[in-house]
Amino acid sequence: MTYTCASGVELLMEYLEGVLPAEVNAALEEHVAGCARCTAFVASYQATPRILRDATMAELPADIETSLQAFLRTHTRAFKKS
């Protein structure tokens, strides 16, 4: 079986997770190896999670940590008494 860019893109996640049959993997790899567009597309598809993970790496603010401690002190005490 031969793949186009469009049909290959549809299988990309399953390919990367290793859940496709070996013959499908081989046909996809053959297409991508000979297709500069798909090679570039796959690189950006794989980079997207890393870029967004780094961009959404929220730090816990010190004041929120302090209020969490106060909240838990109050509510765990109440829970013990109940």
Added chain:
Amino acid sequence: MVVPEPTDETLAARAAAGDDSAFEAIVRRYQARVFRLASRLTSDADAPDVLQETFLHVYRHLSSFRGESQFGTWLYRIATNAALMHRRGTKRRAVESLDEYLPRFDADGVHAATPAELQVASHADELLDRKTLVERARDVIERLPDHYRDAFVLRDLEEMPTAAVAQALGIEPAAVRQRVHRARLMLRGYLSDLLGVKP
């Protein structure tokens, strides 16, 4: 001599037996991760509430932790549920279609964009200034339809295994892969668009 840190399971057992210092150690160990997860699934404004709800729930249910899964997995599932429940109770802005960012193909199924255009999104973190990228990333993830957002956040941002995401969301692994795939296509196209090229 270096004293090894107690395992999560040891701390959980001690906390369940009434040792408050063990519970405090659990909170210190997980609070940053839970906050990050909550801010990704809800918002920075809602994350503190989710953080509180998560650890209070953990405290109240420590005795029901049976060690069938790792303690971290159990706690993470509680945090995920707390975030999703919290989001259900808050008014969200309308979800917008992100289909315009999906890749385009010609009649023969060939990418419409050139190789140079297709690779641009790979360098979004180098080409955009940090502040813009952080703001836009949060904004576009919030615009994703919930079912795509949840799968993408857990699988790709929190880096949970697909099987664990499937369990947390109550769906099949194949559905997780399909949702993450659609989200990635949209987000990749969005990054391309931010940089002024076709998806």
